[in-house]
Amino acid sequence: xxxxxxxxxxxxxxxxxxxxxxxxxxxxxxxxxxxxxxxxxxxxxxxxxxxxxxxxxxxxxxxxxxxxxxxxxxxxxxxxxxxxxxxxxxxxxxxxxxxxxxxxxxxxxxxxxxxxxxxxxxxxxxxxxxxxxxxxxxxxxxxxxxxxxxxxxxxxxxxxxxxxxxxxxxxxxxxxxxxxxxxxxxxxxxxxxxxxxxxxxxxxxxxxxxxxxxxxxxxxxxxxxxxxxxxxxxxxxxxxxxxxxxxxxxxxxxxxxxxxxxxxxxxxxxxxxxxxxxxxxxxxxxxxxxxxxxxxxxxxxxxxxxxxxxxxxxxxxxxxxxxxxxxxxxxxxxxxxxxxxxxxxxxxxxxxxxxxxxxxxxxxxxxx
Numbered sequence: 001x002x003x004x005x006x007x008x009x010x011x012x013x014x015x016x017x018x019x020x021x022x023x024x025x026x027x028x029x030x031x032x033x034x035x036x037x038x039x040x041x042x043x044x045x046x047x048x049x050x051x052x053x054x055x056x057x058x059x060x061x062x063x064x065x066x067x068x069x070x071x072x073x074x075x076x077x078x079x080x081x082x083x084x085x086x087x088x089x090x091x092x093x094x095x096x097x098x099x100x101x102x103x104x105x106x107x108x109x110x111x112x113x114x115x116x117x118x119x120x121x122x123x124x125x126x127x128x129x130x131x132x133x134x135x136x137x138x139x140x141x142x143x144x145x146x147x148x149x150x151x152x153x154x155x156x157x158x159x160x161x162x163x164x165x166x167x168x169x170x171x172x173x174x175x176x177x178x179x180x181x182x183x184x185x186x187x188x189x190x191x192x193x194x195x196x197x198x199x200x201x202x203x204x205x206x207x208x209x210x211x212x213x214x215x216x217x218x219x220x221x222x223x224x225x226x227x228x229x230x231x232x233x234x235x236x237x238x239x240x241x242x243x244x245x246x247x248x249x250x251x252x253x254x255x256x257x258x259x260x261x262x263x264x265x266x267x268x269x270x271x272x273x274x275x276x277x278x279x280x281x282x283x284x285x286x287x288x289x290x291x292x293x294x295x296x297x298x299x300x301x302x303x304x305x306x307x308x309x310x311x312x313x314x315x316x317x318x319x320x321x322x323x324x325x326x327x328x329x330x331x332x333x334x335x336x337x338x339x340x341x342x343x344x345x346x347x348x349x350x351x352x353x354x355x356x357x358x359x360x361x362x363x364x365x366x367x368x
Contacts, residue, residue, distance in 0.1 A: 080123070080125050080128075081125070084123055084124060084125035085121065085122065085123055086120075086121075086122040086123075086124070086217060086218075087120070087121055087122075088118070088119070088120050088367065089117075089118070089119050089367065089368045090117070090118045090365060090366070090367050091115070091116070091117050091118075091365070091366045091367075091368070092115065092116040092117075092118075092321075092323075092363050092364070092365050092366075093113070093114075093115050093363050093364050094112075094113070094114045094115075094116070094139075094323065094361030094362065094363030095111075095112070095113055095361070095362060095363055096110075096111070096112040096113075096360070096361055096362075097110070097111045097112075098110050098111075108143050108144040108145070108146075109143070109144045110141065110142065110143040110144065111141075111142045112139060112140070112141045112142075112151050112361075113139060113140060114137060114138065114139025114140075114151060114152050114361065114363075115137065115138060115139070116135070116136070116137040117134075117135070117136045117137070118133070118134070118135050119133070119134045120132065120133040120134075121133075122217060122218045124217045124218060126167055127163055127164050127165070127166070127167065128161075128162070128163060129160075129161075129162040129163075129164075129172055129212075129214050129218060130159075130160070130161050130162070131158070131159070131160045131162075131218045131221065132158070132159045133156075133157070133158045133159075134156070134157050135154070135155075135156045135157075136154070136155050136156075136183075137152050137153070137154050138150075138152060138153050138183060138184070139151040139152030139153070147192075149189055150184055150186065150187075152359075153182045153183055153184050153186070154180070154181075154182055155179075155180070155181050155182060155183060156178075156179070156180050157177075157178070157179045158176075158177070158178050158179075159176070159177045160174055160175070160176045160177075160212065160221070160223065161174065161175050162174040162175075162212050162214060170213055170214055170215050171211060171212070171213055172211065172212045172213075172214055173209075173211060174209070174210055174211060174212040174223055174225075175208075175209050176206065176207070176208055176209075176210070176223055176225065176228075176272075176274070177205075177206070177207050178204070178205070178206035178207075178274075178292075179203070179204070179205050179206075180203070180204040181199060181200050181202070181203040181204070182197060182198075182199060183199055184199070185197070185198050185199075186198070195236075195239075196239075196244075197239075197244075198235075198236045198239070199235075200233055200234075200235040200236075201233070201234045201235050201236035201239050201240075201244070201245075202232055202233060202234055202244070202245040203232075203233040203234075203235070204230065204231070204232055204233075205230070205231040205233070206228055206229070206230050206231075206272060206294070207228065207229050207231075208225040208227050208228025208229060208272055209225060209227055209228075210223060210224050210225030210226060210227070210228070210272070211223075211224055211225075212224075216279075219277070219278045219279060220276075220277050220278075220279075221274075221275070221276045221277075222273075222274075222275050223272075223273070223274045223275075224271075224272075224273050225271065225272045225273075226271055227269070228269070228270060228271065228272035228294070229267060229268070229269055230267070230268040230269075230270065230272075230294060230296070231265060231266070231267050231268075232245055232246055232247065232265070232266040232267075232268075232333065233264060233265055234247045234262075234263075234264055234265075234266075235264055237261060237262070237264070240261070240262035240263060240264050241258060241261060241262040242262070243262060244335075245266070245333055245334060246266045246333030246334075247262060247263045247264065247265065247266040248262060248263040248266070249262045250262040266333075268296040268297075268298070268299065269296065269297050269298060270294055270295050270296040270297050270298075270301075271294065271295050271297070272292070272293070272294050273291075273292075273293045273294075274290075274291065274292050274293075275289065275290070275291040276289070276290050277289040277290075281312075284314065284315040284316070285312060285313070285314055285315075286312070286313040286315070287310070287311070287312055287313075288309075288310075288311040288312075288313065288325075289309075289310050289311075290307075290308070290309045290310075291306075291307070291308045291309075292305075292306070292307040292308075293305070293306060300332065303332050304330075305330065305331045305332065305333075306328065306329065306330045306331075307327075307328075307329050307331075308327065308328045308329075309325065309326075309327040309328075310325050310326060310327075311323055311324070311325035312324045312325055318365075318367075319364055319365055319366065320362075320363075320364060320365070321362075321363065321365050322360075322361065322362045322363075323359065323360070323361045323363070324359070324360050325358075325359060326356065326357060326358045326359070327356070327357045328354065328355070328356050328357075329354075329355040329356075330352065330353075330354050330355065331352065332352045333352070334352060334355075335350060335351055335352060336350055336351065336352070336353050337350055
């Protein structure tokens, strides 16, 4: 019995100690009276701070209860290296001169001076090809006993952006923009009073989409577009009222007064084919070939406008060279006036005609 009593006393003491431990977690002392049936355990609340994750990270994986963040790298446009660009700036001054002094066979002394500026930026990198070129030229001609005449005048800008699906093919999807105009007034000499062309009269803008076959870092470029918009601008109202270069001419009354002024814009939709080729054909002899063919779908399909230029550059040294070549133009929208003499005989029939320019020039070249 004493052993049994000692066991009962020990269990009672253990229960008292357990009650004291549970009730005194939030207080520093034991209560005098604590009924066993009202015991409550209050567990401490642990506040866990939310993880601060930068916006450039995404959280997706958890291992052993620890969040692992993986940095998110945004997709960037690849940087094009400098070696992918081919840049060039060339300025030429050409001189043609003929002089006669007491020349029995006769002849007039003449001097022609022209300046040409060419700026080009070519990009060839993996799937991309981008060709940009600006050409500006102006020349004058002086003959004995004759006033100065304009011999050359043009402003041309071309930009062709191309993309291919892989690096094995030479065929590209292309978008092309062409712009052509002149700087100074043009006259039908010896008439110097009435200009037949002026700055932006005409001005030609070609814009279209198609395909290109490109090889040799844009040295050979064949472009074919089934959808090209051709815009002819005549911003000189006098020429626009005459219906020059294909625009709608002005409507006049019986006394010649203008009822409706002529239009300044004429637009066509058609097919454009261009071919640019720069190559070396012999030692110090280079060829520059440019061909533009265009026909309109709506007005005169099959009537092709032609602009063909072929130039041979004969290089003497770094700064001296000779240019030989020609340019042929046919545009059905460029009409020439009908000329009749005093007897009523037709000297020159009106309408479109083939235009031809041939040149031979020796000059200085400077590359910068």
